[in-house]
Amino acid sequence: MGNKHLFLLALIIILGFVVRFFWHNVSPPGFTADEAVFGYNAYSLLKTGKDEFGASWPIALRAFGDWRPALYSYLAVPFVYIFGLTEMAVRMPSILLGSATIPVVMGIAWILTGNKLVTVLAGLILALSPTHILISRFADMSPLSTFFLGMGVMCFLWWKKKARSAFLLASAVSFSLSALSYHNARLTGPLLLTVLAISNFSLIKRSLKEVAIALVCGIVVLSPLLIFIFKSPEMTLRRGKYESFLSQKGYEIRLWNLVSSNPSQQNPLITRFFHNKPKIILQELGERYLSHFSPWYLFWSGDPHERFQTPNSGVYNFVLFLLLPVGFIVSLRRKNLAILPIWWLVSPLISSIGIFTPNSLHTLDASIPAAVMAGIGAKKLSGKFPGATKVLLLTVGVVIFSVSLSSFLKGYFYTIPRSNKLRWNWYPQTKELIGWINNLTGNDKVIVIGNRSMHEFILFNNSVDPAYYQKFVVVSNIPDENGFERVEGFGRYRFDGKLDSASVSGGDWIIFDKDSLPESLIWQVTDCAFTQDKTFFELKTQIMDLGQPVYSIYYFPNDQLGAKSKFCALNN
Amino acid sequence: MIMKLKLIILSGIFILGLIFRTVNLESNPANLTTAELELGMSLQGIVKYNAGLLRLPFAIAYSLTIPLTVFLVWKSGGKSRSLISDSGLWTGLFLAVSPWHILLSRRAEFPWNFWEQISVRGLMERFLTYLSPEYLFLTGDKVFLLNGNGGLLLSACLLFIILSLIMATKLDNLFRFCLAVILVGSFAASFQPHTVNAKPLMVALLGWTMLSGWAIAKVWEISLGLKSQLIKILTAGMFMVLIYQVLTSIQNIFIHSQRLSQGQWELVFRSAADYLVDHQNNYDLIVITDKYQYPIRYLRWYSKGKIDENKIIVDKFRDTYVRPKMLYLGPVDELGYYSVKFKIMAEFGLPNGIKRVLFAGVI
Numbered sequence: 048m049g050n051k052h053l054f055l056l057a058l059i060i061i062l063g064f065v066v067r068f069f070w071h072n073v074s075p076p077g078f079t080a081d082e083a084v085f086g087y088n089a090y091s092l093l094k095t096g097k098d099e100f101g102a103s104w105p106i107a108l109r110a111f112g113d114w115r116p117a118l119y120s121y122l123a124v125p126f127v128y129i130f131g132l133t134e135m136a137v138r139m140p141s142i143l144l145g146s147a148t149i150p151v152v153m154g155i156a157w158i159l160t161g162n163k164l165v166t167v168l169a170g171l172i173l174a175l176s177p178t179h180i181l182i183s184r185f186a187d188m189s190p191l192s193t194f195f196l197g198m199g200v201m202c203f204l205w206w207k208k209k210a211r212s213a214f215l216l217a218s219a220v221s222f223s224l225s226a227l228s229y230h231n232a233r234l235t236g237p238l239l240l241t242v243l244a245i246s247n248f249s250l251i252k253r254s255l256k257e258v259a260i261a262l263v264c265g266i267v268v269l270s271p272l273l274i275f276i277f278k279s280p281e282m283t284l285r286r287g288k289y290e291s292f293l294s295q296k297g298y299e300i301r302l303w304n305l306v307s308s309n310p311s312q313q314n315p316l317i318t319r320f321f322h323n324k325p326k327i328i329l330q331e332l333g334e335r336y337l338s339h340f341s342p343w344y345l346f347w348s349g350d351p352h353e354r355f356q357t358p359n360s361g362v363y364n365f366v367l368f369l370l371l372p373v374g375f376i377v378s379l380r381r382k383n384l385a386i387l388p389i390w391w392l393v394s395p396l397i398s399s400i401g402i403f404t405p406n407s408l409h410t411l412d413a414s415i416p417a418a419v420m421a422g423i424g425a426k427k428l429s430g431k432f433p434g435a436t437k438v439l440l441l442t443v444g445v446v447i448f449s450v451s452l453s454s455f456l457k458g459y460f461y462t463i464p465r466s467n468k469l470r471w472n473w474y475p476q477t478k479e480l481i482g483w484i485n486n487l488t489g490n491d492k493v494i495v496i497g498n499r500s501m502h503e504f505i506l507f508n509n510s511v512d513p514a515y516y517q518k519f520v521v522v523s524n525i526p527d528e529n530g531f532e533r534v535e536g537f538g539r540y541r542f543d544g545k546l547d548s549a550s551v552s553g554g555d556w557i558i559f560d561k562d563s564l565p566e567s568l569i570w571q572v573t574d575c576a577f578t579q580d581k582t583f584f585e586l587k588t589q590i591m592d593l594g595q596p597v598y599s600i601y602y603f604p605n606d607q608l609g610a611k612s613k614f615c616a617l618n619n
Numbered sequence: 620m621i622m623k624l625k626l627i628i629l630s631g632i633f634i635l636g637l638i639f640r641t642v643n644l645e646s647n648p649a650n651l652t653t654a655e656l657e658l659g660m661s662l663q664g665i666v667k668y669n670a671g672l673l674r675l676p677f678a679i680a681y682s683l684t685i686p687l688t689v690f691l692v693w694k695s696g697g698k699s700r701s702l703i704s705d706s707g708l709w710t711g712l713f714l715a716v717s718p719w720h721i722l723l724s725r726r727a728e729f730p731w732n733f734w735e736q737i738s739v740r741g742l743m744e745r746f747l748t749y750l751s752p753e754y755l756f757l758t759g760d761k762v763f764l765l766n767g768n769g770g771l772l773l774s775a776c777l778l779f780i781i782l783s784l785i786m787a788t789k790l791d792n793l794f795r796f797c798l799a800v801i802l803v804g805s806f807a808a809s810f811q812p813h814t815v816n817a818k819p820l821m822v823a824l825l826g827w828t829m830l831s832g833w834a835i836a837k838v839w840e841i842s843l844g845l846k847s848q849l850i851k852i853l854t855a856g857m858f859m860v861l862i863y864q865v866l867t868s869i870q871n872i873f874i875h876s877q878r879l880s881q882g883q884w885e886l887v888f889r890s891a892a893d894y895l896v897d898h899q900n901n902y903d904l905i906v907i908t909d910k911y912q913y914p915i916r917y918l919r920w921y922s923k924g925k926i927d928e929n930k931i932i933v934d935k936f937r938d939t940y941v942r943p944k945m946l947y948l949g950p951v952d953e954l955g956y957y958s959v960k961f962k963i964m965a966e967f968g969l970p971n972g973i974k975r976v977l978f979a980g981v982i
Binding site for chain 1 (some may be wrong): 743744747750751752753754758759781785787814866867870874877
C-alpha cells in the first residue's frame with residue numbers, strides 16, 4: 048500500500064476519532080447511571096484498590112446487583128487519575144477503543160482481500176457508522192468487546208498470513224480480553240474461534256506448539272473470570288437470567304393459547320406434536336434472532352431502545368442496504384472470506400436470548416464484518432458495470448451515503464438535544480440537582496423517591512470518599528423482580544422505591560424525578576402537594592430541562608398545620 | 620419420457636394444491652370479509668348466498684397459478700436443464716403448500732388493491748418490512764394476523780437459501796430472476812394499502828417461493844453429488860424439518876387461522892340473522908346499531924335474503940324509536956346504560972367462544 052493510501056487511511060481514522068471525541072457538550076445530552084458506575088468504581092479502585100462495595104480488585108462489579116464485567120473501570124483508571132473523576136475521563140476508553148476499531152477493520156479488510164478500495168471503504172463505513180459512533184461516545188462495555196473481538200480475528204488472520212507466533216499470542220489474549228469486557232463476547236468469541244480453528248485446521252495441526260503456548264496465555268488472561276464463574280455461577284448468570292425471555296416465561300402463554308385452540312377431541316399426542324415447549328422456544332428464539340436482520344431496523348429506524356437510537360437513522364448507513372447483501376453473498380461463497388458472513392450471523396445469537404430485541408448494543412461487533420462486507424459489495428458492483436454506468440452508480444452511492452450520514456448527524460447532534468423525551472434517556476440536569484442538594488445546610492435527611500440509581504450520580508458528582516461509602520452503604524441483598532439489588536442509603540441519603548409518609552419526618556427533603564412524581568403525589572396545588580393521607584409537602588424548587596421540570600424537590604415541614612395554612616390555598 | 624414423468628408429478632402437485640384450496644370452502648374461513656360481501660351481493664343471482672360457490676372460481680384460479688409458476692420457472696432459462704426442471708417442481712410443491720397462497724386462494728378477493736398516496740417514510744417502512752426475514756419466515760403480519768401461528772413462508776426455506784448460496788458454484792439466471800421479482804414485487808406492494816392476507820405482497824411472495832424452490836433443488840442436487848455421509852445426513856435432517864413445517868403449516872391453516880377467522884366481528888350477524896328470521900314477524904320496527912359495518916348486507920347474506928329490510932333502521936338507539944313492537948339490536952357495551960329500559964330477548968356472540976357482542980332487546 049502506497050503513501051497516498053496510508054495517508055487516506057490515517058485521515059479516516061482521524062475523522063473517526065473526531066466524531067467520537069468532540070461535541071460531548073451537545074450530545075449525548077447527559078450522563079447515565081451506568082457510566083457513573085464505571086467512573087466511580089475506577090475512582091474507588093484508584094483510591095482503595097477495591098470497588099464501591101469493598102471487593103478487592105474484582106473481576107465483576109456488583110453495581111446494581113448485575114455483576115457486570117469490571118474491565119471498563121480498570122481501563123478508565125488512568126484517565127481518572129490524569130483528568131480526575133469527570134464525564135470525559137470515564138468515556139475515554141470507549142472513545143479510544145471505538146476509534147481504534149477503525150484500523151482493526153481496515154486490517155481485516157486488507158488481510159482478507161488485499162484490495163485498497165475495500166480497505167478504505169470498510170474503514171470509512173465503520174468510522175461513520177451511526178450506531179458505532181453513538182455507542183462509542185458513552186461509557187459502555189460494548190465498544191471494548193467489539194475492539195477485542197476485532198483484534199482477535201485480525202491477529203489470527205495475520206498469523207495465518209505471516210506465520211509469526213506473536214500474532215497468534217496477541218489473538219488469544221484479545222479473545223480473552225473480549226470475554227472479560229462484555230457478556231456477548233463470551234459466546235461470540237468462542238464461536239468465532241471455533242470457526243477459525245475449523246477452517247484452518249491443517250495450519251493448526253502443523254503449529255501445535257505455537258497454538259498450545261497461545262492457548263495457555265489466553266487461559267492465563269481469562270483465569271480470573273474462569274475462577275469467578277466457578278466460584279459464583281449465580282452472580283455470573285444473574286443478568287442473563289433476568290434479561291432472558293426464557294425466564295420471563297411469556298412463551299408459556301403463547302403455547303397455552305395454541306394448545307387451547309386445538310379441538311378438544313383431538314388426540315393429545317397430535318396436539319403435542321404440533322405445539323410443544325422446545326418448538327415454541329425455538330420459534331421465539333428464531334423470531335428474536337431474525338429481528339436483527341430486519342432491513343427496517345438495520346437501515347432505517349435503528350434500535351427500538353431510545354437511548355441507542357438516533358431519529359431518522361438506522362443502525363447502518365442506508366447505502367449498506369445496497370452494498371451489504373452483495374458483499375454478504377460474495378463473502379459467503381468464498382472460503383477465505385467466509386468468516387465475515389459467519390461473524391455477522393453469529394453476533395446476534397446471545398442477544399436473541401434477551402427480552403429487548405433487536406439490540407444494537409449487544410451486536411455492536413457485527414459492525415466489523417458488516418463494514419468489510421459492504422466494502423466487498425462495493426468492489427463487486429464497481430467491477431460489474433462499464434464506465435458510464437459505474438460513474439452513475441458511484442454518484443448515486445455517494446449521494447445516498449451523504450444523505451444518510453447527514454440524517455444521522457442531524458438526528459444525533461440536533462434532534463436529540465432538543466427533545467425533552469429523548470434527552471431524559473440521558474438524565475440531563477442530574478449534576479445540577481446534586482449541586483443544589485450539596486448547598487443544603489445542616490444534616491437533614493435527603494430522600495430520593497423512585498430513581499434507584501441516584502446514589503451512583505451522587506457518588507460520582509461529589510467524588511465521595513470510597514472508604515466512607517464502603518463503610519456506610521446499606522444494600523438490600525435480595526434482588527428485586529428484575530434482579531437488581533437496591534442501595535437503601537448512605538450518610539444523609541435514603542433511596543425509597545415509593546413515598547411512604549409514615550417514614551418521613553420533619554425537616555426531610557424529598558426528591559422526585561419526572562417519572563416517580565406522578566405516582567407518588569396525588570394532589571398538587573402550585574407550590575405544595577398532598578399524599579393520599581393528606582400529609583403536606585412544600586415544593587422548594589424544580590430543576591428544569593428545556594423548560595420542563597425533571598426533578599422536583601419538596602420539604603417536609605415540622606409544623607404541618609402551620610405550613611398548610613401558610614403555603615396552600617387549598618388545604619382541606 | 621422424463622418430461623412425461625415431470626408432467627405427471629406436476630399434475631399430482633396441482634391436485635394436492637386444489638384439495639388444500641377447495642376443501643370446506645364455504646365454512647373455512649368462517650367469516651366473510653367486506654370485499655367478499657360486496658362481490659357476493661353483486662353476484663347473488665349466481666352464488667345464491669353460498670360462500671363456497673362465491674370462493675370456488677378464485678380457489679381454482681389460484682390453484683392454476685401453481686402449474687403456471689412451474690412453467691415460468693421452466694422457461695426462465697439456465698444452463699443446467701435438470702436443475703431448472705427440479706426447481707420448477709419444488710416451486711410448485713412449495714406453492715401448493717404455502718400458507719400465504721392457500722390463505723389467499725380461499726378468499727373471493729381480487730389480488731390487486733388500488734395505489735395509495737403514501738409518504739416516503741411510510742413507503743420505506745413497508746418496503747423494508749416486506750423484506751424482513753422475521754416477517755416473511757416467522758411472525759407474518761402482526762397487524763392482521765394472517766397466519767394463526769407462523770410466517771408467510773416456511774422458515775426451513777431460509778436455511779436452504781443460505782446453504783444453496785454457499786454451495787452453488789454459479790448463481791444462474793433463475794436466481795437473478797427471483798431476486799428481481801422479490802425486489803420489484805416488494806416495492807410495488809409498498810404502494811398499496813396494507814390489508815389483510817398480505818395480498819399486496821403476492822408477487823414478491825411468488826419470487827420468494829421460486830427462490831426457495833431453486834434453493835432446495837440446488838441443495839438436493841449438490842448433496843446427492845457429494846460423497847460425504849455427514850452432508851447427506853444433515854440434508855436429510857433439513858428435509859425432515861421441512862416436512863414437519865409443511866404439516867404444521869397445514870394444521871395452522873385449518874385450525875389456528877380458522878380460529879382467528881371465527882373471531883371476526885362480522886360473524887355476529889350470522890346468529891343475529893337466524894334470530895331475526897324466526898322473530899321478525901313479532902315486530903314493526905327493528906333498529907340495528909351502526910357500530911359494525913354493513914349490517915343490512917350481512918343480515919341479508921346470512922339470512923339468504925329472508926330478512927324484511929323494510930322494517931330495519933340502522934342507527935344509534937334514540938327514544939324516538941320507542942314503540943310497543945320495536946326490537947333493538949345493540950352492542951352489549953351499551954347494556955349497562957340501557958339495561959333499565961330493555962328486556963333482553965337474546966344475545967349474539969362469535970363462533971370462537973366470545974359469548975356476547977350484540978343483544979336484542981325490547982322496551
